[in-house]
Amino acid sequence: MTSPLPLGPSSPATHLPLLEHFRTVRRTSETLVADLSDADATVQSMEDASPAKWHLAHTTWFFEEFVLGQRMPHYTPFSEPFRYLFNSYYEAVGARHPRPRRGLLTRPTLDEVLAYRETVDEAMETVLESPHTEAELGIIVLGLHHEQQHQELLLTDILHLFAQNPLRPAYALRPVPVAVTDTPHPPEWITFDGGIVEVGSAIDAPFSFDCEGPRHAALLQPYALSSHPVSNRQWCEFIDDDGYQTAANWLSDGWAWVNREGIEAPLYWESRDGTWWHMTLHGLQPLDLDAPVTHVSFYEADAFARWCGKRLPTEFEWEAASAGLALDGNFADSGRLAPMADRQPNVGVLRQMFGDVWEWTASPFLPYPGFQPSPGAIGEYNGKFMCGQMVLRGGSCVTPAGHIRPTYRNFFYPHQRWQFTGLRLADDR
Amino acid sequence: MTSPLPLGPSSPATHLPLLEHFRTVRRTSETLVADLSDADATVQSMEDASPAKWHLAHTTWFFEEFVLGQRMPHYTPFSEPFRYLFNSYYEAVGARHPRPRRGLLTRPTLDEVLAYRETVDEAMETVLESPHTEAELGIIVLGLHHEQQHQELLLTDILHLFAQNPLRPAYALRPVPVAVTDTPHPPEWITFDGGIVEVGSAIDAPFSFDCEGPRHAALLQPYALSSHPVSNRQWCEFIDDDGYQTAANWLSDGWAWVNREGIEAPLYWESRDGTWWHMTLHGLQPLDLDAPVTHVSFYEADAFARWCGKRLPTEFEWEAASAGLALDGNFADSGRLAPMADRQPNVGVLRQMFGDVWEWTASPFLPYPGFQPSPGAIGEYNGKFMCGQMVLRGGSCVTPAGHIRPTYRNFFYPHQRWQFTGLRLADDR
């Protein structure tokens, strides 16, 4: 996978001419499936996940539907049925293939989908080389960020698919560096004063999703954050202390979930001869105890925090704390595709805020004061999901570099855990 | 939970010595079942509801378990199996009869449950007449508020049960006054400045549940509230405008719910020969178009607001606006047991904030900053439900008078609607 860098701190479109950036993002998606078979790219392993082929086609449909179709009144789509097959959830655009049935589409083949991409890309390049409106430009940049989101999903969905296979195949064939044996420094508390802070994306920010704004004031009490995400080692202590079997640790819904699903460890963990292994994009691997724990649900993250006598941060505590931090981190572009341990000495600052693992917050995904969704079908992008989901912050080891920013709000249901989701502890001060 | 004594102006115990108050609340529960048969009091019409008999027994179990059992080391329970049968969800207390199976308990009979009440009441009166600790007093007062909550549930659960019966039996046999024919005045907007407001229950408040505190500062933007709850007449317009069939009105989860469940109107509404009727505690009745709409879910309330181009208030907007209002309203004690229209002329104030219908807010049920659940089993009362549910405010026509206050937080899942749940519109200013 080639790096789309150099990219600036807040938008992929900042420093690159848009056409070049378009090519880079589109090419990256194709690179991600280079080692997948047609079958790997076709199967859907659960309703939450989508086939790799579908991600490739849907991101293309986005440009065809919202740019080409809008711009050219007589535009002939590459394939009329694709308009139905590759719409995700835009009610305003029309009917669509039911989500749980995406994996039944052995046709079009992966090659046909790649041909679809090529055709749409050619038309898009013509658009990009011609004059276009600000609105059009906005949609194109949105489409690229949208595609980066699907690049991350493609990786997490493939991991889920391969984890269902008793052969435990590896997606990434490069050897992983062996874990270093010296133990990292224990996390420390970093404190913050709170008060009235400004949060959310400003109207003149380079790019952000509609749900990141409007920028507004929020009131915070004094608080502290852990310098590091919670590690696998800490999680093992939770398990060993019967954390999953102790009702007092759990929210009521979480306790019901744990018992109904028989949850006893993070997703992908397997105990073999008394040792924990876990399924990764490199196949089944021994657990690196010092790496951040990942593939835990909000319920688990919340239970762990309560077991510690701590809590999860709110999204605004997280955002205020992250202001001014460099957007460095372990992202997809490194090719490591797994969270890694931080072995630098502590120097009283937050570490690993970006990359490695998405961090569950205590905040439900809600509209900010004055929030208005974008007009038209694009308004369905985020707004209609503002119920029942929790905000995560910071990006992960499979987030494209340059895609993340302090105001970025990811969101999932509290039971979901096939993304690279972890946590960082917070406390009152 | 902070100590509830001395009881202040907003508590049912205000004007009565505690013993007298205990007797009143306990007697009220028994009055509620006076016209129910043993069978009426036994059947469970859905998993969310409980049998009337169960409510009577569980509220008694509360006193037995948390007062009598704690106070007297060698206390012999009225019935050992009752400790298992009538625990609701207190994991710390031990195993319990599964909630969905509460309606299979034809034994003990209603008479036996009443005998159970009598025995426990006698022991409780002895306690109340003796010296007791502050902590004990706190639990007793909590138990009385707990019982009032179950009085409301008993009524909504009976309504649900009777609504399943094609005979549409009436719970309340008294005739209902016919609706007055002159149309009420249309609602008006009442505006508020926002800014930093204090919300939540103060530590020295007469009584509140643990989830109502700590009292803390919240930051509000300028806003407006409708003077009145949304009426049945307004809801009919929503229906006639295909409100239930238009995806753009709905949150994604709500749209899935509407389609999965085939929802086309509030719960209990029935169209007969082109006219809307609804099932009430007085049996099947013609709809009073000017009364507040009720038995709508959060999804429906939110969709209605979006259809209007408005929104639901946050719980703090609601609470700040209610400060200083009299705690008057249409409560259970009136015996009307149905929301009613307000036909007074508008005078620029909020109306019907208390009583009539619980008002859905835009706020998920979350812990306030610094929230700590009470220690022990009582800590399970509210805290473990702080995920996935939405806050409602203001009480309803089946809430006992004196039970409600501005800081009171009720909470239900966004799809639930068997309570008397309605809404009041809000808007930015």
Added chain:
Amino acid sequence: MTSPLPLGPSSPATHLPLLEHFRTVRRTSETLVADLSDADATVQSMEDASPAKWHLAHTTWFFEEFVLGQRMPHYTPFSEPFRYLFNSYYEAVGARHPRPRRGLLTRPTLDEVLAYRETVDEAMETVLESPHTEAELGIIVLGLHHEQQHQELLLTDILHLFAQNPLRPAYALRPVPVAVTDTPHPPEWITFDGGIVEVGSAIDAPFSFDCEGPRHAALLQPYALSSHPVSNRQWCEFIDDDGYQTAANWLSDGWAWVNREGIEAPLYWESRDGTWWHMTLHGLQPLDLDAPVTHVSFYEADAFARWCGKRLPTEFEWEAASAGLALDGNFADSGRLAPMADRQPNVGVLRQMFGDVWEWTASPFLPYPGFQPSPGAIGEYNGKFMCGQMVLRGGSCVTPAGHIRPTYRNFFYPHQRWQFTGLRLADDR
């Protein structure tokens, strides 16, 4: 259905004028609920079961719908809604209350249902005292046999309901005789030649259901039947030999059922301190090891037989073997309401063929050659169930005496076991 009159030696109506017989059967149903509360008679403990009150009303509906309504063109039903509420499954008669919701009907009360019975009985007595057609007579006799079937169901449904209650209440309050301690004689094989035998009910038989005919020839190979049903003692050996955990014993559907449902013993068995108890109509009782095993499904019966290296008899093997046996046995009228051990010395004859436990056969419930259902709604009585169910023979300890005969075919799905169902082994010769 062929005309049931004149009534012969195997019918309960034999020795009684029809009016007298009508009164006896009707009164018996009411006797069965004498010790039940309104709540006991209202709750439905699973979809397969019906409330006692429903049985009382439905058997009354049968006479109202098929006799009174047919005979009198202007007949006014006792209650128009009852025609909807108490139809069971007769599509030709019209819509009906959904089966799984029978337990939500707290109204009409048990007393109202008894009043319904009284009113219909009076009208029926007038009919019985007047001239009536053969067809009408046939329906009335059918209605009485129908009611006897529901008497048995009422008892098994109450047992199921009471078994859900942790208090394990007793339906029958009379003490049960303690088990005799001397061990019965082991069962012996009784052999039969087979050949062409006549089976089914002859056209001039006193009464039979339509599915028992036409009488026809069947071809049997030589075979043997066990002299006795399988006992609890034998079943314990099956359990101790991991019978429920050994796939090779089980039909594929049965193995899936055992694993899906976690089946490890007959229904109602409970292990307490290493001893088997079971829930009975007398409450929780120690297991009588020498009594016939009961509350086993067809899957279990078949698995047990395969574990023994034997098989279940076909329904024609059973019927041919029963020809000429006296219709004696342990029936409901004895009041014992439980299978009992046979302690008589073996004398080379079949024992306990009638009463005690229904015996699963290897035969699916299918139409006999030339079978035609009765015309009209009554034709739905048996014919439409001829798919997926297995035949049982011989009646049980809760079958009314006089209701059973050698040609009688009962039928249930292979997983059902809340009836008093057991088995008798067969073998080839």
Added chain:
Amino acid sequence: MTSPLPLGPSSPATHLPLLEHFRTVRRTSETLVADLSDADATVQSMEDASPAKWHLAHTTWFFEEFVLGQRMPHYTPFSEPFRYLFNSYYEAVGARHPRPRRGLLTRPTLDEVLAYRETVDEAMETVLESPHTEAELGIIVLGLHHEQQHQELLLTDILHLFAQNPLRPAYALRPVPVAVTDTPHPPEWITFDGGIVEVGSAIDAPFSFDCEGPRHAALLQPYALSSHPVSNRQWCEFIDDDGYQTAANWLSDGWAWVNREGIEAPLYWESRDGTWWHMTLHGLQPLDLDAPVTHVSFYEADAFARWCGKRLPTEFEWEAASAGLALDGNFADSGRLAPMADRQPNVGVLRQMFGDVWEWTASPFLPYPGFQPSPGAIGEYNGKFMCGQMVLRGGSCVTPAGHIRPTYRNFFYPHQRWQFTGLRLADDR
């Protein structure tokens, strides 16, 4: 696909040296997937169906497990995990990959499965060229018949998969001959005397599955069979007469199925602009009204017969009538892969008894008198399915020629209809 012919009337092994026959059958399976992509061969469209790749691997596993592994004590399997992945339902052999998860195996790839086949085939050829026991020979011949069964399933499973795709892709790319326009002759009744007939497979028959024996006497009443299967034209009349909406046509279980699933036509039928089309192995095609109806369930077949005032034949009526008929018909080898109309003049004989469509009988799949399953794991082949399923006779248009015979018993659950299943009417005489 090459024809394995010439083959004798009852066994593929009769006239060909076994090695040659082995090669032909194995090659045929591979020919069937020649035009499928890796993805086509991987996806599982429902729990009842299996991926093409799985069929290829499982039939290979059969030879590896039951021949190579048995013969060679130190045999090293091609892949240890394949023993787990490709066991179907043989409990005695060990654990296996859960059936509903067969479609998640994107690895091994189709090419790897073909390599697996090649390796096992080489070892099998060595075995076939060496001396082998009768038992071994029996297993090998069984393995070939087993593979032919899976060839048929592979085709019906691919049809099911492609029918889920809105693109309605064609499996068979050759053009289908257009339907001839002259109407076929109406069917006539062919009568039979009944009496005692011999049915089942004799012990010295060339090959049969264990469930086809023992040969034994059966007693039949005089009966008649229709000369032809029921046609699509007849089925349209059933639909037009509200056949699917009329409860009186249906068995109780069937009526529940029709309503629960919303069934209104045979599987794969689609109404487009008032005309019926159906999905076939040649893609979406207009319905040939004169061809036999197919893809109907037992419930539908039974309902149709009842609507006609007729019935389905028993399996023994069918078998006795088929004795002496030539094993000609429209089988898979013709490449047509669809049932076809018979346009020959009637001459008083049964037509299309073999091939075209499997014919549902009125007979549940039960053991014949004296039936003993084969010893060991192979005994699970048929015996454990003898509950809840119905017998079908005669083979279909996707059955390999030479695979069928008069005693052949196929079996499916009464709701299943993704096989090429139709019906022939019967009547009493």
